[in-house]
Amino acid sequence: MQRAYMDHAAATPVRPEVLEAMLPFFVERFGNPSAVYDLGSEIKAVMEEQRGQVARLIGARSDEIIFTSSGAEANNLAIKGLALATFLKRGKHLIVSAIEHHSVLNSARFLEKFFDFEVTFLPVDRYGRVDPERLKQALTPATVMVSIGHGSNEIGTVQAIPDLVAVCRAAGVPFHTDAVATVGQAPVDVNELGVDLLTISGPALGAPKGIGALYFRNKLRLVPQLNGGIQENGRRGGTENIPGIVGLGRAAELAWQELDEKAVYLAKLRDLLIAGVRKNMPEVLFTGHPEKRLPGHASFCFEGIEGEALIFLLSSQGIYANTGSACASKALKTSPVLGAIGVKPEVAQGSLVFTLSRANREEEVHHVLKHLPPAVEKLRSFSPVWRKKMAAGAGA
Amino acid sequence: MYSEMVMNHFNNPRNAGVIEDADGVGEVGNPQCGDMMTFYIKVKDDTLVDVKFQTFGCVAAIAVSSLVSEMAKGKKLEEAKKITNKLVAETLGGLPPNKMHCSNLGAEALTLAIKNYQEKSVATHKAGAA
Numbered sequence: 094m095q096r097a098y099m100d101h102a103a104a105t106p107v108r109p110e111v112l113e114a115m116l117p118f119f120v121e122r123f124g125n126p127s128a129v130y131d132l133g134s135e136i137k138a139v140m141e142e143q144r145g146q147v148a149r150l151i152g153a154r155s156d157e158i159i160f161t162s163s164g165a166e167a168n169n170l171a172i173k174g175l176a177l178a179t180f181l182k183r184g185k186h187l188i189v190s191a192i193e194h195h196s197v198l199n200s201a202r203f204l205e206k207f208f209d210f211e212v213t214f215l216p217v218d219r220y221g222r223v224d225p226e227r228l229k230q231a232l233t234p235a236t237v238m239v240s241i242g243h244g245s246n247e248i249g250t251v252q253a254i255p256d257l258v259a260v261c262r263a264a265g266v267p268f269h270t271d272a273v274a275t276v277g278q279a280p281v282d283v284n285e286l287g288v289d290l291l292t293i294s295g296p297a298l299g300a301p302k303g304i305g306a307l308y309f310r311n312k313l314r315l316v317p318q319l320n321g322g323i324q325e326n327g328r329r330g331g332t333e334n335i336p337g338i339v340g341l342g343r344a345a346e347l348a349w350q351e352l353d354e355k356a357v358y359l360a361k362l363r364d365l366l367i368a369g370v371r372k373n374m375p376e377v378l379f380t381g382h383p384e385k386r387l388p389g390h391a392s393f394c395f396e397g398i399e400g401e402a403l404i405f406l407l408s409s410q411g412i413y414a415n416t417g418s419a420c421a422s423k424a425l426k427t428s429p430v431l432g433a434i435g436v437k438p439e440v441a442q443g444s445l446v447f448t449l450s451r452a453n454r455e456e457e458v459h460h461v462l463k464h465l466p467p468a469v470e471k472l473r474s475f476s477p478v479w480r481k482k483m484a485a486g487a488g489a
Numbered sequence: 490m491y492s493e494m495v496m497n498h499f500n501n502p503r504n505a506g507v508i509e510d511a512d513g514v515g516e517v518g519n520p521q522c523g524d525m526m527t528f529y530i531k532v533k534d535d536t537l538v539d540v541k542f543q544t545f546g547c548v549a550a551i552a553v554s555s556l557v558s559e560m561a562k563g564k565k566l567e568e569a570k571k572i573t574n575k576l577v578a579e580t581l582g583g584l585p586p587n588k589m590h591c592s593n594l595g596a597e598a599l600t601l602a603i604k605n606y607q608e609k610s611v612a613t614h615k616a617g618a619a
Contacts, residue, residue: 168590401547405499406490418590419523420547437540439520442545449531475505477527477543479519 096411101297101389102246102274102305103133103415106297107340114343115301118336122126123283126333136335143342147306150345151272151291152282159307159315160338162293164273165196166318167307168240170329171269171290172200174315176210176237179267183409184235185210190223190252191433193242197271198429215241220382221250221434229260238267243281243291244274247417247430247446248381249390251275252387258287265357267313271298275306277348281357283308295337304337353453359389362449366391367464376482378440380431389449394431397479398472399442406468412461417444438439440480465486494584495552502551504558506541512611515601517594524550526594528558528602534568542598549588550595553577557595566603572596 118139125134126140161167161259176187190199191214204210213231214334215223223241239261245416254270261268269290275281277298283291290313293395309315325446345393363386370377371475378394392421395403400416407414415429419442432440447461473479493529508529509547518525524546531539540562556577561569574592578584584592 237571272542399544399550401544402499402551406498409500418547420550442520442523475502476542476545477516478524478545480507480543 094347094411095456095460096413097453097460098413099447099449099453099457099461100413100415102446103390104302104488105296105299105450106452107301108344110347110416111275111299111301111340111343114337115340118339122335126335127322132144135438140333140335140338143338143345146342146345146349147293148308149306150281150349151293151308152284153308153419154311157283157308157311158257158324159328160333160341161305161307161329162303163303163305164271164297165194166291167292167294167305168271169198169200170307170315170318171292171309172238172240173318174328175313175467176204177208177316177481178314179237179287180208182211185237186213186233186235187211187237188213188215188231188239188241190217190241192214192217192221192245192247192430193240193247194271194273197240211235211392219435220385221245221248221380222382222385223252223257223258225253227262228257232261232264232266234317236266238262238268238269240271242274243270243272243286244278244387244390245381245430246274246387246390246427246448247428248392248434249386250382251279251385251387253385254286254288267310274387274390274396277344277352278359280352289313291347293341295341295344298348300340300476304334304341306341309376348475351451358389358451359449362455363389363391365455366447366449366458366461369458370465373462373466377387378436379442380434380436387448389453391449392431393445394436394440395443395444395445395469396440397476397482398469400444402472403443403445403468404470407464409486410460410464412470413462415446415448417446418442439469454469490585491548491552492584494556494580494582495549497583498552498555499548502544502555504541504555504562505543507543508539508541511541511602513602513604513606515542515573515598515603516597517601520545520547523547524591524594526550526554526598528554528598530561530599530602530606532566532606535565537561537566537569538577540599546591546594547588549584549591550583553591553595554598555585556581557599561599566607570603572599 126137400418401421511529
């Protein structure tokens, strides 16, 4: 059966080249990089090489990269680490956007609950973009930092980070961006963006789960969130995950080589998918920004149906995608991102998200375009919500 | 995640549709919360001669509606009212814990449809007697 795996934001297979690079570091080259003898110092050298690869991918210096266990940990370290290092001097106010990843939102709520921070959750426009003017108005003398994600894995929108950074720079407020959705998908340069901290996830690049990184401008102080030894210059305790670090380094190296070509390829597939859905399907809401979006991201809401049911119908055709529907979430809550861009809850239920990778092919997009319309039609055929909508439409 | 029985009913829902001249209609849930079910019934001699449903919701909600319609069809009204959410969930081979509420909706919508029929027939009787 033709298969079309298009849920790469949830999980991406490890690239064979990455796995190959990692393998010697489990059994043969097992040394601890903190050890002073050659078995250790060799590993330390390898680790620093990988740090250089990650740094190069985003235009940073190697000593500005901290390895973490995930993008989520990097977000925690950036937000809690910086806020707790600076609040005595600056104050207890923090700004994040309303459409951030849970690791950002909940780090902010943690500071709110246990450290009496005041958190501003900045609203976004109907495309999911933060208005720099609104950010400017939200800044106070007590603002310790601002965290606004680069790209949204839920609606595909990419923020105008340089414009947002400019506002913060003028006020001397550090800026963090969660770039899990963009690094490796589109060119990302910390100096062009102007950010002070930036989060990277390994799996998004084809490295294994369990590795991530945080970029931070060297002058910044960060309180470690994982207390331990002086690994990562004292900013993150725990013996380094060398196989993971080697995997991330190799994945970053490959991403750097392929970047421009990859973004063009993904955008072509994405546009084919979006155009096909728009052409053949009635009553579909396209979510996120039409142009300022991730190259491999297409997201929709189909009125009158529920996303989990749609996901199951599609998966029986070998099509794998995601949804922000309440029924598909463990907490039974609709995606707050869709709420923030003004999608009505009953429409948000019908959300469907495709995240592509370089492994996807045009035939797979055609496979989706063939099976998506009948799946939506089937669910609408016995949907009371759709029936009411059609009856209202006919009466109007 | 779901049992074979759930997937079977989800993939081939029994009795999905609308009865235009239904004797009773029951509607529960609302689309904002993610689930909405409408049950339509035809009654003859206190027996459910036809049952149809429409459902907006997840895999579990659709499977529950389908099974409830199948269980209810051909039953006497009083028997059909005894279809409980527990029985529905058990017959489906279990539901994930966070989907148990879906099993309530099916039985509830059917019961509401029966109630709607009974209220209407009482009203008709009264109108006939007057």
